[in-house]
Amino acid sequence: MDALITTSNEPKLRKVAPMQGDTSTQKVEKPSLSIVLEDRKATRANPPKANAENLNFWYGTNQALKNINLAIPEHQVTALIGPSGCGKSTFLRCFNRMHDLQPDTKYQGAITLRPDNVNLVGPETDPIEVRMRIGMVFQKPNPFPKTVFENVAYGLRLRGVKNRTELAERVEKALRGAAIWDEVKDRLTDSALALSGGQMQRLCIARALATEPEILLFDEPTSALDPIATAKIEELITELRQRVTVLIVTHNMQQAARVSDFTAFMYLGELVEVDATSKIFTNPSKKATEDYITGRYG
Amino acid sequence: MATTAALTLEEIRKGLAWRKQLDKVFVLVGLAVLFGCLATLAILFADLLQQGSSRFGWDFFTSFPSRKAERAGILSAAVGTSLIMVVTALVALPVGVAAAIYLEEYAPKNWFTGIIEINVTNLAGVPSIVYGLLALGLFVYQFNLGQSILAAGLTLALLILPIVIVATRESLRAVPKAIREAAYGLGATRWEVTKDHVLPYSTGGILTGLILGLSRAIGETAPIITIGALSFIAFLPPSPVTAEFPFLSLEWLKSEFTAMPIQIFNWVSRPDQAFQANAAAAGAILLGMTLLMNAIAIWIRYRFRKKINW
Numbered sequence: 127m128d129a130l131i132t133t134s135n136e137p138k139l140r141k142v143a144p145m146q147g148d149t150s151t152q153k154v155e156k157p158s159l160s161i162v163l164e165d166r167k168a169t170r171a172n173p174p175k176a177n178a179e180n181l182n183f184w185y186g187t188n189q190a191l192k193n194i195n196l197a198i199p200e201h202q203v204t205a206l207i208g209p210s211g212c213g214k215s216t217f218l219r220c221f222n223r224m225h226d227l228q229p230d231t232k233y234q235g236a237i238t239l240r241p242d243n244v245n246l247v248g249p250e251t252d253p254i255e256v257r258m259r260i261g262m263v264f265q266k267p268n269p270f271p272k273t274v275f276e277n278v279a280y281g282l283r284l285r286g287v288k289n290r291t292e293l294a295e296r297v298e299k300a301l302r303g304a305a306i307w308d309e310v311k312d313r314l315t316d317s318a319l320a321l322s323g324g325q326m327q328r329l330c331i332a333r334a335l336a337t338e339p340e341i342l343l344f345d346e347p348t349s350a351l352d353p354i355a356t357a358k359i360e361e362l363i364t365e366l367r368q369r370v371t372v373l374i375v376t377h378n379m380q381q382a383a384r385v386s387d388f389t390a391f392m393y394l395g396e397l398v399e400v401d402a403t404s405k406i407f408t409n410p411s412k413k414a415t416e417d418y419i420t421g422r423y424g
Numbered sequence: 425m426a427t428t429a430a431l432t433l434e435e436i437r438k439g440l441a442w443r444k445q446l447d448k449v450f451v452l453v454g455l456a457v458l459f460g461c462l463a464t465l466a467i468l469f470a471d472l473l474q475q476g477s478s479r480f481g482w483d484f485f486t487s488f489p490s491r492k493a494e495r496a497g498i499l500s501a502a503v504g505t506s507l508i509m510v511v512t513a514l515v516a517l518p519v520g521v522a523a524a525i526y527l528e529e530y531a532p533k534n535w536f537t538g539i540i541e542i543n544v545t546n547l548a549g550v551p552s553i554v555y556g557l558l559a560l561g562l563f564v565y566q567f568n569l570g571q572s573i574l575a576a577g578l579t580l581a582l583l584i585l586p587i588v589i590v591a592t593r594e595s596l597r598a599v600p601k602a603i604r605e606a607a608y609g610l611g612a613t614r615w616e617v618t619k620d621h622v623l624p625y626s627t628g629g630i631l632t633g634l635i636l637g638l639s640r641a642i643g644e645t646a647p648i649i650t651i652g653a654l655s656f657i658a659f660l661p662p663s664p665v666t667a668e669f670p671f672l673s674l675e676w677l678k679s680e681f682t683a684m685p686i687q688i689f690n691w692v693s694r695p696d697q698a699f700q701a702n703a704a705a706a707g708a709i710l711l712g713m714t715l716l717m718n719a720i721a722i723w724i725r726y727r728f729r730k731k732i733n734w
Contacts, residue, residue, distance in 0.1 A: 224609070229532070254613060257609055261609065261610075268606045270603060270607070271603075284611055334609070
């Protein structure tokens, strides 16, 4: 059965991504790509966990993001796609203020986090407070050269968890959540650098999950991994949406199609189109999106 | 099939043979230069060993200087040098590492920190006698530390500070950005990133830098002559460990001292030929100490590389 697209009754998403025609009754057309889209129940957008509102961003004088408006639905996976240099990673990194580590960067506008309406990129908001709430998994697996256990426990220790039993419980829970517990449960005191690339990346996911972030950001999490490790991570991401809101940047369109509920297409620092993933990949409303997903550029 | 522009196979082979010859010539030149340097060091060391051979023995290590060459030993000089090195290491390590952390992790990149950085690097090239003069004025007279082990240790610490700072900065910089981002991403503050990650992962490089600095300091003569090392000392500094509470004493810091290079200089400048053997033996021991420290530095680096490879 084709996935029904009923996003039109979600005012927030509608505002940022006006759709042509009444999509709730529109039938999804035959896939123009040889991508098998998963039959998802959840194509209705949940209420947004975060809203980007007129977000602009500059590296020095170079404007990398132009007036981005996007709602990130809670407990769903939103994918950011687009050609290299389109600003998708830049946009992702606004959510945990990673740009603050570089000199000469500037935010304008807002990313409002629900339910307390904190502006994540506001100058009044402490970037460390933001990073305490929003986790990130990076492009290349980057475990600390410490033990497996200490990698996952580090975020908890930063949050003042000292009790050994509690640490052990929460580390186990995070490792189970990242589907790596069975592989490392006998190697918790081994160096994390002894793991395989795919295991390292799942360890990094566990490390981010341990602190129970409200949003988990993935910056091309499988680009350094082989296909089998990639498949495991993708499966994990689709499961994660029950626990956390996921925002993922990917170069791989099939990956976006496989793991995400919503897909946003960015081009030259602008958000071109956002819609349910099945809609984006079968019946995009913008020409640029269609050109990109059919491989005409990018 | 070959176009007019392409080389024939014969031409390719001919040209290649010549270019490979050049390659071999460079290898030969390189090897010759390398062995030339190593041979000089080896001959020097062997010469010292041979000249001083008559003096190697337990007595040489346990005797104070003496007017009779065959009864003279390096006890006070070796103890003096060791204690000075302890002070130097204890001062240079925290100060140098703190300075490097500030410059690398905290300092904003502007013209002011730029000038500081250039100056730190240039300090490594300041002649050691200048440090000696500075220390004489500052430590000996201004701070009234006298001609003491403390003053000597501080002087040499000053001397090797640039080495420690540069080595520390390099190993801090070697910690990948991805690791820092991972820690920041979990909500760590700058200090937490530094103390939990950057610093522990660069310990190998920092210790290596410190030891290389110390192995430079151990042979320095000019600055400690300037601040007034004595060349004839027939007593040891007070012991740092005492019988009464609190069992530790810092009196040794105030003690007058002599050091290995001073002792060697003293012996060499004597007309009596017998003292030349003493100088050679002490020189060999000093060189041995330096090589041992370098070996430790290499071993530490190897250990850490094995544990952490990015």
